[in-house]
Amino acid sequence: MVELQRNKERDWMKQRVMVASLCVLIVFIMLFLRLVYLQLIKGEEYRRLSETNCVRLKSIKPSRGLIFDRYGELLVDNRPAFDLVIVLEDAGSVPDTISFLSSLIDEPYVDLMEQIQKAGVGAVYKPIILKKDISRDQLAIVEAHKFDLPGIYVEIEPTRHYIHPKTAAHLLGYLGEVNKKELESGHFPLLRAGDQIGRYGVEKSFESYLQGRRGGRQVEVDANGRVVQVLKTVDPEPGNDLHLTLDLPLQQLAQDLLKGRDGAVVALDPSNGDVLVMVSSPAFDQNDFIGGISNNKWRALMENPGRPMINKAIQGEYPPASTYKILTAIAGLEEKQIDSRTTTFCPGFYTFRGRRYHCWRKHGHGRLNVVEAISQSCDVFFYLAGEKIGVDALAQYARGCGLGRPTGIDLDHERQGLIPTSAWKRERFNEAWYPGETLSISIGQGFNLVTPLQMAVFTAAVANGGTLFRPRVVSTVKDVHGQVVADLEPEIIGGIPAGQITLDLVSKGMVDVVQGDRGTARSIRIKQIQMAGKTGTAQVFSRKTGEKFDSENQVRTLQDHAWFVCYAPAQNPVIALSVIIEHGEHGSSAAAPVAGTLVKKYLGLLEPEQTADAAPEG
Amino acid sequence: MMFDRRLLEHFDWGLLLMVLLISFCGLIVLYSAVMAGWQGHGLHSLFERQLIWMGGGFVVMTGVLFFDFRHLNKLNLVIYGVCAGLLIGVLFFGQSGGGSQRWLSLGGISIQPSELMKIALIISLASIYAATVSPEGLSFRQLLKPAVICLIPVGLIVNQPDLGTGLMLLLIAGSITVFVKVEKKVLLILAGLSGCIVPVVWFFGLKAYQKARILTFLDPDRDPLGTGYHIIQSKIAIGSGMITGKGFLQGTQNALAFLPEQHTDFILSVLAEEWGLVGCAVLLVLYFLLISWGLNIAYNCRNMFGSILAFGITSMIFWQIFINIGMVMGLMPVVGMPLPLVSYGGSSVITNMVGFGILLNISMRRFYTG
Known part of the structure; x- marks a missing residue:
């Protein structure tokens, strides 16, 4: 019985194994036939192809996305640049070719050879870049002698072009060559050595939208490396275009106003946080960074005392000075330490624990309430308020x-x-807080530091009834056909912790800064509309209270920073600004006129001749 | 335990010889692949490492001989559990390499649990089927457990993502299942079911980029700058070898490094270029003999578990050969699949050597029953 079972099982197994063996045999015969096909029937053809090594890949770079301002004005595009490359395999005697080339285009022999050496022992059929972005003259010479220059080719590369040099340089940013470490990190799977990526500004933040996708061609080339036929093509996908919230004419005006001075201007749309203007002065020319910035230019940028590589609008940290009084007033009103009826008598100083804290106005402001204290920027009022708030x-x-x-x-x-x-x-x-320091910070001196952008966002929030928006730089991303890829909606990041009554009082004070007869920025007043603002003069060098320097003898770097924040029109604001002029001395004389001019321009009220005289303020 | 003299008498010298011959051929080709165009002194480190892996592989293979393969039947769940545990470990502690996460570092050695899983899955399936097999074939209910056993590791491996190895597990499991026979109606239902599910998943379950990836996988020409380029260079290399090849170390495609994977997945193109149709035919014959030998071991074994196990191991070797050679010649989609005993790679060498060890083990104990 057991034997029978076993035999049956053996037969069954035999049948299964036979079928399996048959399948295996068929597969192996198939593989062998394929070998015969490739090696016998097509062998000659493939042998020929292998001897000339003639199937190559040529990559096609995508064109990077364009950048427009809020009105659709082109800010950044791409222009063709001509790169000189060599393919060693086709070049014959490399030193001969290079020395002839170097005499033709007047480039040092060693520089060109260095590029070849730097490329290393890579495959000999890959093009090595000898010189990027050659001039039209050089291009003409090379083209004329191309039969005497085996292995030398001109490749056309789309190259970044900043149409308005130095305009919004910090905001737009610049490109740089991707480095080895970044390529190895795996974050940029589509990039190759030699590709450019955003290194700064919007070019960097929106890299993934701007980049696009590389394409390429499989080509057959002849013995001289010239393309005989294109076998297959994958078209590159151009990058997406960015539409900024930037207002180009306003930006350019702001830059002109800051020309020769160090500082920053930020203008926002209070209704949504759109960045209309972002100036940091001095600026750099983004076009200098294309194809790698030269050492001399880089050193000049680094050694410039105005620090052009810093975006002062977001990286500059300054004492807010009197612009901070807006905040102290809000805190005092909300904490019920002061109200609309609270008045303080300012004799020109406030004595606290045996020490005199001076008001910027030596003879004092007399008796004033919170609205007057803001408009006349009285220090004593806010010393007292700050002391109570803590x-x-x-x-x-x-x-x-x-x-x-x-x-x-x-x-x-x-x-x-x-x-x-x-x-x-x-x-x-590791020290306790001294109450006297509270007095300093309540008028924006002391340890306090803010960026111009933060002050602009804050001012915009005062203007719009208390909403803090995340500053928006890009409003829409569109593809090359104009289809919207991404809409970047305005984003609320918080609200001023104050009620409408408080904000109304503060706004009234800010309106009086410009419109009031004793306002610190009354000089920028215009008849068509009302503006609201606040001046500030940030001490760079800690002066002894009450001591006055002779401005003439003072070194520039010890001079105070001038602040002005404002919004307009006061009743229905459409623009909020924050201006800082480093070492501008007085907010009222240096910063306020800049803001005033920009407001007029934005509202279409700018007349050809505008002059501004200003009274100094503290 | 006393040493059984019969074991030595029954030792399968033929299979061992075959493994040695193929390994030898493999080393010659690998030498070409890494030494052509090599500027350094002495042996290329990849070649040295492969020698070490080969040596280690033979030690492991010998080690596998010293216990009765039937113990694997009892231990199958333990082995499966450990491997599945390692796969889950990869999910949390694994190291990435080449875009996917498949390595696990244990005390300084990096292991690839998905490779071990191949053997574990074969053992488990052999164990289940040995108990349920019948001449009428398996019913739907009997297939449930194997299906679960198989799909858990497949899911984990595809998730890594390692499509090639996941597919491999499915192919091995499918081959074993068909080998032990499934009821005709079950087979028809399964075929019909997958025929319905595939289009549904394709049209509703996949995103555009996933579809693009699968299409490129099926048709490398869709990606002429990536895999498509590899395939055309591979075909040029193979075809240019013609009948007798260009000679040892004379391959031009090889020396100029046109192929990025010439020492691993695309190594056959090096053999074909330098040794021509003759060299390829020799390797194909050796492989065919190896597979037949494995099937013969399955047939001769008196123990159902041993038979199915031998078949499973043989199918694992077979699918690697078929997919790799088919891929290199442009007949198959491009997946990461090494050529057994020829391609460079420690995990592949060790896994295959364990497989051959099990085959030798079954062969020398073929008269054991029960």
């Missing part, structure tokens, strides 16, 4: 208003500023 409550309101933290703008390297608290000081200096 440092930590003040810091809480500052943070609530978006100060001391990044605004979240889509640009790298944004600084967050500094809003001190007693806990911060203990941690930082």
Whole structure:
């Protein structure tokens, strides 16, 4: 019985194994026939192809996305650049060819050879770039002698072109060659050595949209490396276009106004946080970075005392000075430490614990309420208010208003500023907070640091009834056919922690800064519309209270920074600005006129001749 | 345990000889692949490493001989559990390489659990089928357990993502299942079912880029700058070898490094270029003998578990050969699949050597029953 079972099982197994063997045999015969086909029937053809090594890949770079301003004005596009390359396999005697080339185009022999050496022992059929972006003259000479220059080719590369050099340089940014480490990191699977990627500004933040996708061709080339036929082509996908919120004419005017001065201007649309203007002066020319910036130009940028490589609008951290009084007023009103009826008598100083804290106006402001204190920028009023509020409550309101933290703008390297608290000081200096320091910070001096962008966002929020928007740089991304790829909606990041009554009082004070007869920025007043603003003069060098320097003898770098924040029109604001002029001395004389001119331009009220005289303020 | 003299008498010298011959051929081709155009002194480090892996492989293979293969039947769940555990470990602690996460580092050695899983799955399936097999074929219910056993590791491996190895597991499991016979109606239902599911998944379950990836996988010409370029260079290399080849170390496609994977997946193109149709035919014959030998071991084994196990191991070797050679010659989609005993790669060498060890083990204990 067992034997029978076993035999049956053996027969069954035999049958299964036979079938399997048959399948295997068929497969192997098939593989062998394929070998015969490739090696016998097509063998001659493939042998010929292998001897000339003639099937090559040529890559086609995608064209990078364009950048437009808010009105569809082109800011950045691509132009063709002519790169000189060599393919060693086709070049014959490399030193002979290179020395002839070097005499033709007047480039040092060693520089050209260095490029070949740098390329290393890669495959000999790959083009090596000898010189990027040659001039039209050089191109003409090379083309004329192309039969005497075996292995030398001209490749056309789309190259970035910044149409308005130095315009919004910090915002737009620039490109740089991708480095080996980045290629190996795997973050850029589509890139190859030699490709450009955004290194700064919008070019960097929106790299993934702008980049596009590389294409290529499989080509057959002849013995001289010239393309005989194109076998297959994959078209490159161009990058997507960015539509910025930037207002080009306003930006250019702002740059002109800051010409020769160090500083920053930010203008926002208070209704959605759109960045209309972002100037950091001095600027750099983005076109210099194409194909690698020269050492001399780089050194000049680095050694410039105006620090052109810093975007002062987001990286510059300054004491907010009197512009901070807006915040102190909000905190005082909300904390019920002051109200609309509270008045203070300013004799020109405030004595606190045996020490005199001076008002910028030596003879004092007399008796004033919160609205008058803002418009005349009285220090004594805010010393008293700040003392009652306390440092930590003040810091809480500052943070609530978006100060001391990044605004979240889509640009790298944004600084967050500094809003001190007693806990911060203990941690930082291992020291208790002195009440006298509270007086300093309540008028925006001391440890406080803010960026011009933060002040612009804060001012825009005061203007729009309390909403803090994330500053928006790009509104839409569109593909090459004009189809919308991404809509970047305005984004609310918080609200001023204050009620409407408080904001109305503060706004009234800010309107009086410009419109009031004793306002610190009354010089920029115009008849058509009302503006609201606040001046500020940030001490760079800590002066002894009450001591006055002789401006004439003062070194420039010790001069104060001039601030002005404003919005207009006061009743229905469409623009909010923050202006800082480094070492501009007075907010009212240096910064306010810049803001005033920009407001007039934006509202279409600018007349050809505009002059502004200003009274100094503290 | 006393050493059984019969074991030595029954030792399968033929299979061992075959493995040695193929390994030898493999080393010659690998030498060409890595030494052509090599500027350094002495042996290329890849070649040295492969020698070490080969040596290690033979040690492992010998080690596998010293226990009765029937123990694997009892231990199948333990082996499967450990391998599945390692695969889950990869999910959390694995190291990435080439865009996917498949390596696990244990005490300084990197292992690829998906390779070990091949053997574990074969053992488990052999164990299940040995108990359920019948001349009428398996019913739908009997297939449930094997299906679960198979799909868990496949899911984990495809997730890594390692499409090639995942596909390999499915092919091995499918071959074993068909080999032990499935009821005709079950086979028809399964075929019909997958015929319905595939279009549904294709049109509703996949995103455009996933479809593009699969289409490129099926048709490399869709990607003429990537895999399509590899295939055309591979075909040029193979075809240019013609009948007798260009000679040892004389391959031009090889020396100029036109193929990025010439020492691993595309190594056959090196053999074909330098040794021509003659060299390829020799290797194909050796492989065919190896596969037949494995099937013969399955047939001769008196133990159902041993038979199915031998068949499973043989099918694993077969599919690697078929897919790799088919791919290199432009007959198959391009997946990462090494050529057994020829391609460079430690995991592949060790896994295959364990497989040959099991085959030798079954062969020398073929008269054991029960």
